[in-house]
Amino acid sequence: AGRHPYHKAVVSTQSTGVEIEFSQISKLQLPYPAKEVVTLAECGTVEHYDKKYDRITAKAERPLQTSNRVFHNVSTTDDSVIRELVKEAQVFATDSILSTIMTCPRSYYSWDIIIQRIGSKLFFDKRDDSEFDLLTVNETANELPGGEGGSNSMNKLAVEATLINQNFSQQCLKREQKQFARPNPFVSKEDPEEPSSVCYRYRKFPLLGPGEAYTVICRTQVDAVTSSSTGEEQLMCIKALNEWDLKGGNSEWRQKLDTQRGDILTTEMKNNKCKLAKWTVSSILAGADLLKFGYITRSMPRSSSESIGHAILSTQQFIPKQFAAQISLDMNNAWGILRVIVDKCMQLKDGKYVLYKEPAKPILRIYKVPQNTFEENDDSDVDQD
Numbered sequence: 001a002g003r004h005p006y007h008k009a010v011v012s013t014q015s016t017g018v019e020i021e022f023s024q025i026s027k028l029q030l031p032y033p034a035k036e037v038v039t040l041a042e043c044g045t046v047e048h049y050d051k052k053y054d055r056i057t058a059k060a061e062r063p064l065q066t067s068n069r070v071f072h073n074v075s076t077t078d079d080s081v082i083r084e085l086v087k088e089a090q091v092f093a094t095d096s097i098l099s100t101i102m103t104c105p106r107s108y109y110s111w112d113i114i115i116q117r118i119g120s121k122l123f124f125d126k127r128d129d130s131e132f133d134l135l136t137v138n139e140t141a142n143e144l145p146g147g148e149g150g151s152n153s154m155n156k157l158a159v160e161a162t163l164i165n166q167n168f169s170q171q172c173l174k175r176e177q178k179q180f181a182r183p184n185p186f187v188s189k190e191d192p193e194e195p196s197s198v199c200y201r202y203r204k205f206p207l208l209g210p211g212e213a214y215t216v217i218c219r220t221q222v223d224a225v226t227s228s229s230t231g232e233e234q235l236m237c238i239k240a241l242n243e244w245d246l247k248g249g250n251s252e253w254r255q256k257l258d259t260q261r262g263d264i265l266t267t268e269m270k271n272n273k274c275k276l277a278k279w280t281v282s283s284i285l286a287g288a289d290l291l292k293f294g295y296i297t298r299s300m301p302r303s304s305s306e307s308i309g310h311a312i313l314s315t316q317q318f319i320p321k322q323f324a325a326q327i328s329l330d331m332n333n334a335w336g337i338l339r340v341i342v343d344k345c346m347q348l349k350d351g352k353y354v355l356y357k358e359p360a361k362p363i364l365r366i367y368k369v370p371q372n373t374f375e376e377n378d379d380s381d382v383d384q385d
Contacts, residue, residue, distance in 0.1 A: 013354065013367035018344050022105040022362035028336030033206050039287065040088065040217070041081055041202040042180040044195075047173040049226040049236055049292065054315050058257040064296055064310035067170040069196040072186040073133045075125045077116065079219060081185050081202055086121065089204060089215035091342055093124040096133060098218055099281040101341055101355070102334035106274040108139050110359035114374060115366070117348045124355075127374045135161040137244065141271035145244075151308060152244060161242055164310060166196070168294045169223050169238040172315070173197055178225050178233075197223055199235070201286055207339055214342060220286035234289035237320075239279050241268050242310070243297040251297045257313050264295070265316070269327050277329050283320040284331060291318045 056062050076082055076092050086092070093101075097113055101124070111132065114125040126132040137157040138145055145154050180199050187195045199222050207214040223238040243253045257264055269276060283291045293316045299309035324331060341355070344366065354367045 013369050016348065016353065016366045016368055018348075018366040020340065020344065020364040022364075025337045025340055026105045027333065028340060029330075029332045030208060030336035030339050032331045032335050033208065036206050037287070038204040039201055040085060040204055041182060042199055043081060043182040043202075044184040044199040044221075045177050045179045045197070046199045046222065046224050047197040048176040048178070049224045049238070050172055050174045051226070053172040053294075053312070054317075056312055056314060058254045058313040061254070061311040061313050063299070064164065064167055064312055065171050067167045067196070068194070069166075069170050070187075070191075070193040071166055071196050072184075072198075074186050075128070076219070077123050077125050079185065081182075081200070082217065082219060085202060085217050089217040090120055091122045091124075091207065091214055091216040093216070093218050094126075095218055095220040095282040095285045096278070097124045097126060098216075098285060098338065099278040100132075102281050102338050103274060103277040103329070104337065104357065104364060105362065106140065106277050107357055108144075108274070108360060109136055109357075111357045113355045115345050115348070115353040115355055117345060117350050117353065119350065122342065122345050131158070133162070134158040135165060136272070136275055137161050137242075138271045139275065140273040157244055160244065161240075164242045164296050165240045167310075168240040168296060168312065170196055171312075172238065172292075172294065173224055203285065203287065205285075207335070207342060211343065212346075214346075216338075216342075218285055220282065222283075222286050222288050224292075226290065235287065236290040236292055237279070237283040237286060237288045238292045238294070240294040240296050241265075241272070243295075246298055246300065249300050253295060253297045253313055257295055261295075261314065261316065273327070276327055280320055280324050280327065280329055281331070281334055284324065288320055291320045291323055292316075293318070 076094055076097065082092055100111060100113065112127070114127060116123040116125065135158060145152055145157050151160070184195055184198065185200065201220045201222065203218055203220055205216045205218065207216050222235040224236045226234050226236050228234055243251060253264060280291065294312055295314040295316070296310050297313055299311050348366070352369050352371050352373060354369055356365050356367060358365065
């Protein structure tokens with residue numbers, strides 16, 4: 001139970017003896033030094049959010065379109081910009097990796113992160129070809145999605161939710177571009193495919209004491225820009241909540257979203273506590289002004305030859321820090337958790353390790369792995385000594 005469907009655990013491992021129970025870290029506090037955060041580089045091109053999507057209702061839904069744009073989920077040590085900045089800090093990661101660590105007490109499924117300890121530096125990576133970037137669905141619900149077959153199996157739901165997020169984040173944009181100072185580092189002029197609307201913001205965060213102070217560099221990202229009522233430019237992260245459990249083919253969201261949206265969001269907060277927290281942490285790390293949610297449901301096929309489609313029913317917008325308060329996400333606790341993990345990793349000898357979340361157990365463990373592990377798409381199962 002609790003093993004994420006895509007999770008292929010690590011290879012021959014050796015325990016370091018480091019074990020962190022969630023009960024030990026769920027109350028930690030470390031002040032978030034917002035005024036001391038520095039944006040070192042901004043790369044990419046984003047488009048403007050199309051405000052007509054705010055007028056969509058369940059009674060006037062809009063079909064979700066498939067985007068052919070390319071999304072790059074490049075890991076930390078494969079990022080040329082992070083390599084440029086290696087003298088600026090001791091700890092390096094991406095927003096998806098940091099948000100996974102910082103919200104780990106909310107996670108139920110298993111996951112793993114590669115730790116590379118090199119001299120005074122610490123690099124957090126994800127495994128090549130891992131499913132780290134797939135979204136979980138109802139991970140914290142009373143009843144987990146189950147079954148191996150059909151469109152409601154855990155693995156198919158994860159792929160469905162991830163594609164919905166990608167498609168919605170690109171559909172709700174106007175083709176008005178804002179180019180940042182540097183181009184997208186993962187795109188070359190020879191690439192035939194169009195990249196997604198994205199700005200990568202490389203940001204430097206102080207990780208304060210007790211003990212030695214460290215500096216963290218994190219690649220964060222925003223999806224779009226918009227303008228406020230006073231004409232001020234605002235950065236936006238765009239995410240999608242999706243309804244998948246259509247009982248008897250009927251959508252509860254279609255019936256209730258226009259009049260009882262608060263109830264639906266409350267249920268999502270309960271069933272997807274971890275996913276919503278990760279999105280919120282990522283948007284705060286990125287310095288986004290706004291976090292936009294789309295509410296997406298299934299459009300059932302009219303015949304067995306058709307595949308399931310999707311429809312946009314509504315959108316909702318939050319200021320990330322205010323939404324954090326709404327979901328009881330304490331950023332000072334999130335920084336405290338990161339500080340403990342970094343301290344444990346800084347005590348390790350040089351080498352490669354894995355930070356491993358036990359399936360269905362509120363425990364993190366660190367294992368040592370051979371230096372060449374994961375470098376040739378090794379996806380064998382865990383063998384713990």
